[in-house]
Amino acid sequence: MPxxxxxxxxxxxxxxxxxxxxxxxxxxxxxxxxxxxVSYVFNERLYFEATFESDKPLAAxxxxxxxxxxxxxxTERIELNGNSKLSIDFELDVGTAPEAFSKVxxxxxxxxxDGLAYESPAYEFLYEDNxxxxxTLEASPFxxxxxxxxxxxxxxxxxxxxxxxxxxxxWLPLAAPSQIILQVYEYPSDVQEVLQLAGYSWLGGHxxxxxxxxxxxxxxxxxxxxEIERQVPHEVAHVMLFQALGxxxxxxxxxxxxxxxxxxxxxxxxPVRGQLLNLAYGGNHLLPIxxxxxxxxxxxxxxxLAYAEVASFVDYLHEEYGVVGLGAxxxxxxxxxxxLNAPRALFGMDLGELxxxxxxxxxxxxxxxxxxxxSLPWQSILVSGLFVxxxxxxxxxLAKRGTESx
Ligand SMILES: [Zn+2]
Numbered sequence: 001m002p003x004x005x006x007x008x009x010x011x012x013x014x015x016x017x018x019x020x021x022x023x024x025x026x027x028x029x030x031x032x033x034x035x036x037x038v039s040y041v042f043n044e045r046l047y048f049e050a051t052f053e054s055d056k057p058l059a060a061x062x063x064x065x066x067x068x069x070x071x072x073x074x075t076e077r078i079e080l081n082g083n084s085k086l087s088i089d090f091e092l093d094v095g096t097a098p099e100a101f102s103k104v105x106x107x108x109x110x111x112x113x114d115g116l117a118y119e120s121p122a123y124e125f126l127y128e129d130n131x132x133x134x135x136t137l138e139a140s141p142f143x144x145x146x147x148x149x150x151x152x153x154x155x156x157x158x159x160x161x162x163x164x165x166x167x168x169x170x171w172l173p174l175a176a177p178s179q180i181i182l183q184v185y186e187y188p189s190d191v192q193e194v195l196q197l198a199g200y201s202w203l204g205g206h207x208x209x210x211x212x213x214x215x216x217x218x219x220x221x222x223x224x225x226x227e228i229e230r231q232v233p234h235e236v237a238h239v240m241l242f243q244a245l246g247x248x249x250x251x252x253x254x255x256x257x258x259x260x261x262x263x264x265x266x267x268x269x270x271p272v273r274g275q276l277l278n279l280a281y282g283g284n285h286l287l288p289i290x291x292x293x294x295x296x297x298x299x300x301x302x303x304x305l306a307y308a309e310v311a312s313f314v315d316y317l318h319e320e321y322g323v324v325g326l327g328a329x330x331x332x333x334x335x336x337x338x339x340l341n342a343p344r345a346l347f348g349m350d351l352g353e354l355x356x357x358x359x360x361x362x363x364x365x366x367x368x369x370x371x372x373x374x375s376l377p378w379q380s381i382l383v384s385g386l387f388v389x390x391x392x393x394x395x396x397x398l399a400k401r402g403t404e405s406x
Contacts, residue, residue: 030055031118033108034084038123042131043097043193048075048088048106050120056112057082063090065106067098067127086110098127100194101211129183129194141177146184149220156228157182157218160267164233165240168265171318172327174244180236181213188217209242209250229268237265241330249334256292256306257333260314263307273308280305281363289313289355293339316358321347 036050048063058080066072073096075088086108090096098104104127108120132147137154144157161182168174185191194215208215214235218227241258242250250258263269270276280286287297287306297303318326325346332342340351347354 031058031110031112031116033118033120036108036120036123038106038125040127040130042100042127042129044092046088046090046092048090048108049086050108051085052110052118054084054110054112054118056114056116058084058086058110059113061086061108061110063088063106063108065104068103068105070098080110082113100127100129101208101213102127131190132185134183141179143179143181144184145181148186149224153184153220153224156225157184157216157232160228160232161236163267164236164265167233167267168237168240168261171261171264172241172244172323172330174240177212177236177240177243179212180239181211182232182235183213183215185215185217186219191215191217209239210247212239212243214239226268230266230270233265233267234262237262245330245334252335252337253330253333254293254337254339255296256289256310257314257330259292259296259307260310263311264315264318269311270304270308273311276305276308277312278363280309281359286359290340290351312362313355313358316361317354320357320361 031052031054034051034053036048038046038048040046046065048065050061052058060077060079062075062077063086064072064074075090078086078088080086103124105122105124107122109117111117134145134147135151135154137144137151137158139158139162142158142161144154144161146154146157161180165176169176185194214232216231216235218224218231238258241253241261245253277286287302287309289309292306292310297306314326317329321329328346329343332346333339336342342351343354344350349357
């Protein structure tokens, strides 16, 4: 590992540039950059190289770089001792690695032995995840990138993305999206390394709508077509909504609403959503929608229930108030992040009252028992002679429930 690398935040001014501005210097010093290059190993190192022409021997040089809208960083000064080629190998760490997929801007600074300095023009590169050999498939507005699986795998991602657009547009009058990159990894850990975030293990996909980039982990196996049909349209719907509303208005929407819309865009959904809902209703542990305004549960079981609930709740709103009503609700939340009261002006009801209407329309008192009956292993019950006993217990339970509900 090269020892001569170090980092300093640019609060420490470039010593090389203390005396004279770059423009003045260029005119006086006859130094110019001839070639330049940057390469990198994602999340490990950056390599910068440049050659210069100069009428005087070069003494030293360094590189200044920064991610767009972030603080400048500079490498340690490298002694050139008259050499015209500057090579810098910069080790990245948590504090210095650019964010994945960000634009990085950099330039070279060199000085002659008698103190004349030269600053090159600024260059830039896109900091992609180059740990894998990506295959790509493009069909505007989509670019699919995947590293594991054959051509048909990429085709099915693309097809699901297109269907996701159509399905989202059935729900909301949104324009077709502008460019979206779908980057498909094999394992969640690969995505997590990119995101460097905790708490996403239960959330198969992650989209950065602002970058128009969707990260997914879908291994190409016998289950992949279902996972593609679930994850891809869901994330496409998020990005479409973001692109239509802009960052501020999108940021104002409650999570139950954005996740509810995205969940309804899925071509294939969690097959046990209905059962989860009925059991939660029957057991009186439905999650209050008001608790899903700003956060979603982090545990797998509760996250699953939360998705089932918001999908059903938003589906109910769509059925009840139509595309226009749902669109108006989005507008109301865009302008007023009062999760409880924003719907009042529109529907004459607050969130809690809408939730009660959804519950009344969706669940009947018997629905949880129906689920329980369907889930019992009837064959073994009949064979084992437990049938009569089970029936007796169920009858008692139903009678008790009937008394309670009066
Ligand atoms: Zn989502």
